[in-house]
Amino acid sequence: MRKIIFLVLAVFLFAKEYVITKYLENKPVISIEYNGPEDVKKILNMDFQVLDHFDIEKNSSTKFIFTYNKNSKTLKVEYVKNGNPFLIKKYRSNSYAYFPFLVHRAVYDINEYFHLPSAKFLIRKVIYSLLVAPKQANIYLSDYTLSYKKKIISGGLNIFPKWADEKQTTIFFTKYERLPVLYKYNLITGKIKRIISSPGILIVSDVKKDKILLTLALDAQPDVYMMDLKTKKLKRITNYPGIDVNGKFWVNDKVVFVSDRYGIPYVFSKDLKTGEIKRVLYHGKNQVGVDGVKNYLVISSRETANEFKPNTFNLFLVNADDDSLKRLTMKGQNMFPNFSVDGSSIMFIKRENFYSKIGIIRLNERKVFYYPLTKILQSFDW
Amino acid sequence: MKKLALATGLGALLLLVGCAKHPDLENAQQPKTSQNVVEKNETASTQTVAVSMPEENLNTSTENESVSTENRVVEEQNLTATTITVSQTQNNQQFAKKLASIVVYFDFDKYNIRPDQWPKVEKLAELIKSNPTNYTVRIEGNCDEWGTEEYNYALGLKRANSVKNALIKLGVNPQKLTIISYGELNPVCTAHARWCWRLNRRDNFTYLP
Missing domain, CATH: 2.120.10.30 (TolB, C-terminal domain)
Structure with missing residues (x-):
């Protein structure tokens, strides 16, 4: 009986590991065929490599034929089983430069077709700020490989871009005017909205539905604040007279942040219900x-x-x-x-x-x- | 019997179309093009699904768009150097130059004023006090390329604030002072070397009319 309990316990304890091992051993075997420009092929290869969900062989019964037509800016994917195409998907964009997103979407769809664990990272857009000259930083939109690049915001210092919504249509970013100002910018409509300004420093660290965590220095003191976007009400989360920055929402109503309260920076968590602060x-x-x-x-x-x-x-x-x-x-x-x-x-x-x-x-x-x-x-x- | 066969056929067709792998077009914004078009090909078992991709700023031109699969070509467009507006008067120009010539340096990961930097802060205090006209001095905290993200900006801010507090103690009117942090975004030196990083850990002082 004890042995059985031990066995059950052991299976329970290693269940997660077991699933991972089994999953890796049973990757779907597929073949890939590609026709079109070499640049598109590079992205396609990279997607399958980084996704690491498939065993790609030369002659598998399940085959995917990718064809990219540069003139029509269309990526066609034929799903083939035992030599018979049974599904054709077409992905089209307005510009050639956008092709990395077409490839990511196509690979994401194949992953979904096999009901494999989520590959959402493939189709997420990346937003980044790049210093192009002293006191000159632009904000760019990109895919996860950083191959595609589109300038979104320029002129002066535009830093700390952060996605404002799940659908990735809106961003927050900080612009250095006379004071740092936080803006919310809709990439689809081009609508821009001023949210708040603060002397010294202003950074959006995390977004969770209608709440954002900010690093502000309203009294020349960098601290973590939470803002309710509906009411525009600010709540101070930290008040140590040193450096408190980088607030992130965590589980169970906790906020983690970086603080130099021990002389050098460490990560701490604060329980928003009890106010208890702990080193993580x-x-x-x-x-x-x-x-x-x-x-x-x-x-x-x-x-x-x-x-x-x-x-x-x-x-x-x-x-x-x-x-x-x-x-x-x-x-x-x-x-x-x-x-x-x-x-x-x-x-x-x-x-x-x-x-x-x-x-x-x-x-x-x-x-x-x-x-x-x-x-x-x-x-x-x- | 014929009706039954027809109904079964229709049902099978509906099932087939319903089971097609429809992409999750969560970002779809375009009213017409974002709709999936499901067409039937000549062979009964093959379907064609048109997937449209939402693109940002579709109304604007694509001149800001580029692609590079090597990650090696980085564009730099529309560069215009910022110029600081300095007052017209000769005196104020000279004052701005004097302010800009003072640079207070800091140690790695520190924001306290080093003993060897104190004479500069005292000189700065005298300079501001000797010019009583209406203006603001912006104390700009800067960092080297080490440290990440937000912490570096906070460090820059604390460096600016250290000098601000020192100037107030030395009798400067606090209303004349404002602080800002540029983090690592305003380097005077871009070599990857210790002597260079040392030059970037600094406070600059800018005249704002």
């Missing part, structure tokens, strides 16, 4: 970046005492449910961690030997993918 991660010497989704937190933490040595910043995954801690990166400066909307992936920036890369961690697939980044992004959101 007792590891590392300096924790400057944090993002949260569901019960998970990803934290960028410095592990070496000398900030200029290699192995400087690594990413850690904290699970609030079981207090587990996973080290996600091993070397380099891994910063700006940013969860995908479904929580399945983390996008971050890695700097190593003065080169920057975009990294995508696929948590369930346990893989990290990198691709080069030639410019230093001021900040990004996806």
Whole structure:
């Protein structure tokens, strides 16, 4: 009996691991055929590689024939089973440059067709700010590979763009006028709305329905505030007379933030019901970046005492449910961690030997993918 | 019997169309093009689904749009250098130049004023006090490329605020002072080297009429 209980317990304990192993062993086997420009093919290959949900072989009974026509700006995908096409999907855009989104959508649809875990990160748009000259930063729209690029906001300093809604039609961003001003901008209609201004610093750190977390310095003191967008009412979350920034909504009415109240920056959580403030991660010497989704937190933490040595910043995954801690990166400066909307992936920036890369961690697939980044992004959101 | 066969056929057709993999067009905004067009091809079992992609700012031109699969080509468009509006009078121009010539440097990850930087702050206080006309001095906190996102901006702000508080203690009218943080967005030096980062951890002072 004891043995049975132990066995049941063991199966229960390792159930999650078991599912992941089984899932990886049973990737759908498909064939891919492509006709069209080489640039489109690169994106297509990248999508399947980063998604990592399929075994791609030369002669599978399930085949997908991609054809991109540059003149009509149309991507055609034929779903073929045993040599017979049974579904044709056509994706069209107004400009050629938009093709990465067509490819991402097509691959996303194939993933959905097989009822595989969500691949929403493929079709999410990325919004980022880039410094083009001192005191000159533009905001660009892009796909997750940063191949597509469209200038959205320019002129002066436009920084800290953040998606304002689930559908990715509206963004928040900070513009430096005489004071920093927060704007809300609709990408579809072009409508722009002034929300608030603050002396010194003004950043939208997180968005959750009608509430946003802001870093403001209304009295020259950087603190985390919560704003109700309906009532425009501000609520002060932190009031330590040092640095409190980077507020993120977390589970169970908690807000996490970065504070230097222990002399160097660490990540803390505040329970909005009780007001209790706790340190989240007792590891590392300096924790400057944090993002949260569901019960998970990803934290960028410095592990070496000398900030200029290699192995400087690594990413850690904290699970609030079981207090587990996973080290996600091993070397380099891994910063700006940013969860995908479904929580399945983390996008971050890695700097190593003065080169920057975009990294995508696929948590369930346990893989990290990198691709080069030639410019230093001021900040990004996806 | 014929009716039954017809009804069954219609039912099967409906089921087939209903089961087609319709994409989730959550961002669809265009009234006409965003509708999925389901057409039947000649072979009974093949369907054609047209999926339209919503694009931003469709009414505007696509001149700001580009694509690069190498991640290597980065555009820089419409660059216009910002010019600081300096008062017409010679005196104010000279005052602005003097202000701009003072730079207070900070240690890595610190916002307290270093002992060796105090004479500069004292000189700055004297300069502001000796010019009683109506103007504002903007104290601009800057950081090196280290540190991430928001923390760097807060650090820049604390650096600006340290000098602001020091100037107030030295008798400067607080109403003449305003602070801002540029984080790492206003580097004077862009080399990836220690001596360069040191130059970027600083406060600048700008004359605002």
